[in-house]
Amino acid sequence: MLQSTQAPDVAEQMARRARWTPLEIAFWLIAFSTIYLLPGRHLILTEIVIWGLFALSLDLILGFGGILSLGHAAFFGLGAYAAGLFAKHGIITEPVLALIAAGLVATVVGFLTSFLVLRGSDLTRLMVTLGVALVLRELANRYSGLTGGADGLQGVTMAPVLGLFRFDLFGHTAYVYSLVVLFLMFLLARRIVNSPFGLSLLAVKGNPLRASAIGIPVNWRLVAIYTVAAGYAGIAGGLLAQTTAFASLEVFSFDRSADVLLVLIIGGIGYLYGGLIGAIIFRLMQDWLANITPQYWQFWIGLVLVIIVLVGRDRMGSWIKPLVSLVDSLGGRMRRASATRSEER
Amino acid sequence: MSFTPEMSDESSYALETIDLAKSFGGIKATNQVSLRIKKGARHALIGPNGAGKTTVINLLSGATRPTAGRILLDGQDITDREPHHRVRLGIVRTFQINQLFGDMTPVETLGLAISERNNMGHDWWRIAGNKPVIVDEIGELLNRFNLRDVMGERTATLPYGKQRLLEIAVAFACRPRVLLLDEPAAGVPDAERDSILETVAALPADVTVLLIEHDMDIVFSFADRISVLVNGELFMEGTPEEVAADSRVKAVYLGEGTDA
Numbered sequence: 001m002l003q004s005t006q007a008p009d010v011a012e013q014m015a016r017r018a019r020w021t022p023l024e025i026a027f028w029l030i031a032f033s034t035i036y037l038l039p040g041r042h043l044i045l046t047e048i049v050i051w052g053l054f055a056l057s058l059d060l061i062l063g064f065g066g067i068l069s070l071g072h073a074a075f076f077g078l079g080a081y082a083a084g085l086f087a088k089h090g091i092i093t094e095p096v097l098a099l100i101a102a103g104l105v106a107t108v109v110g111f112l113t114s115f116l117v118l119r120g121s122d123l124t125r126l127m128v129t130l131g132v133a134l135v136l137r138e139l140a141n142r143y144s145g146l147t148g149g150a151d152g153l154q155g156v157t158m159a160p161v162l163g164l165f166r167f168d169l170f171g172h173t174a175y176v177y178s179l180v181v182l183f184l185m186f187l188l189a190r191r192i193v194n195s196p197f198g199l200s201l202l203a204v205k206g207n208p209l210r211a212s213a214i215g216i217p218v219n220w221r222l223v224a225i226y227t228v229a230a231g232y233a234g235i236a237g238g239l240l241a242q243t244t245a246f247a248s249l250e251v252f253s254f255d256r257s258a259d260v261l262l263v264l265i266i267g268g269i270g271y272l273y274g275g276l277i278g279a280i281i282f283r284l285m286q287d288w289l290a291n292i293t294p295q296y297w298q299f300w301i302g303l304v305l306v307i308i309v310l311v312g313r314d315r316m317g318s319w320i321k322p323l324v325s326l327v328d329s330l331g332g333r334m335r336r337a338s339a340t341r342s343e344e345r
Numbered sequence: 346m347s348f349t350p351e352m353s354d355e356s357s358y359a360l361e362t363i364d365l366a367k368s369f370g371g372i373k374a375t376n377q378v379s380l381r382i383k384k385g386a387r388h389a390l391i392g393p394n395g396a397g398k399t400t401v402i403n404l405l406s407g408a409t410r411p412t413a414g415r416i417l418l419d420g421q422d423i424t425d426r427e428p429h430h431r432v433r434l435g436i437v438r439t440f441q442i443n444q445l446f447g448d449m450t451p452v453e454t455l456g457l458a459i460s461e462r463n464n465m466g467h468d469w470w471r472i473a474g475n476k477p478v479i480v481d482e483i484g485e486l487l488n489r490f491n492l493r494d495v496m497g498e499r500t501a502t503l504p505y506g507k508q509r510l511l512e513i514a515v516a517f518a519c520r521p522r523v524l525l526l527d528e529p530a531a532g533v534p535d536a537e538r539d540s541i542l543e544t545v546a547a548l549p550a551d552v553t554v555l556l557i558e559h560d561m562d563i564v565f566s567f568a569d570r571i572s573v574l575v576n577g578e579l580f581m582e583g584t585p586e587e588v589a590a591d592s593r594v595k596a597v598y599l600g601e602g603t604d605a
Binding site: 010011012013014015016017018191192194195196197198199200202203206207209210211212213214215216217218220221224 | 406407408427428429430432433437438440444445446447448449450452453454456457458460461462465466467468469470471472473474475477479480483484487496497515516518519
């Protein structure tokens, strides 16, 4: 190849973030193995997957766009009602297509409301996002003829996924379906954040002034990621409606917006896995603590949150760093070994 | 103060300001500044602390909007352009205090700037660094700006001198026609200073450079034309010899500069 001699290692440095680490591969192998290993836990696992996807979408705007939102449930709720209504009225019966359509509905609304969060401080953004979610919730409440109002959207029946896989009582289909959707959406998100666009987001988040000084149209990049994230949230909401065949006003609630922020903070911001790990910890803790102290489990969640914020994610990250670097070096050795082997051949 | 306009082709100036003014509240930070910078010039803007040098650079780069006046780049009015748009048109600045992306490496920072310049900054479907053209250009910039040895390190952990070099390199990666250098060697230890000054001196001749500088040694070794700014107004303009010989400049600036 006609390249300068230094080009290969420059290219390698450039694509550094995009490299799959052994830990990541292990994460997804374990995730998919639960389909066979934990068949009795598919209901709660489905919930975890949906929380994970929802938190992943928040990570896109907070961890990569630097936009703090307290109303992300707006898009989750839109997706949920859209998917529910598509199924109930037989507009789009096939779940995958309906899910994509539900995501698009949230994407459009995300785009339209993105211009509201461009200006102002974190506080303004918090209030604006919170306000948008409240407005949508009240609209869903007001138009109860369409949404079922406070009773929720009743009478949703789901067609088989791709016309082949029926949703069953034990949630097996629902889990596999949700997990596959999560994985695909994760791959896409991973692709996006490691692209030139993703790199520019990192720059915008780090220093908007400098970002514009190298020619990055800061506002348009924020509009773009906010819109994408809204679509992600819509798909998460759509999954909830499809897997439970139900949607209620709760999908728009402030609690849900706050919880998803909690989930993301528990897992960590800005590396895509935070939302997924946070969802696992959050939901299992909720389950476990609720068994011990049904009334007061939020006490413990609150305590954990305070500790995480005070101790700091960086420091907690450094506790597991030796483990990460160990696995990485093992993986690197294996890669090098196999590379040498193939060269010898 | 204003200068008698010469009858000449306007596009012979790379950068021109016409009665540029900026007030903050009642304070006139910039007042009636009319600069004319020839293509390929090595022009310095000097002045004592608080003279409004940084405000001028902010006005030129678009970070601050002027209260009055126009800015022309190659004869084209850019006064109302967004900062990122001005970069695309070819006027790029560096920052006096490093404004770099601490979590990125020099490779990524340069790659980003090059991608943006090539209108690939919004590509979301491909992995960064898979374009050989961009990779090669990153490699060239790393060599030119002496950043090869630290190319994969987090920018926040680099020695200060290397950060200053990256500051200039990333601006250069935007392919400026006019480069605004805001005190490129400020705060750099003496040992690393020379490498920065050499880099600045080695910038291609077709790039017009406006140097904002406090250090007289740098200014006189670099500039072929000097504008002196005092209290937000242009005090005088001339060759280095004329400026050095001017007793009023000595009084307001050079006298004060000795304690710096």
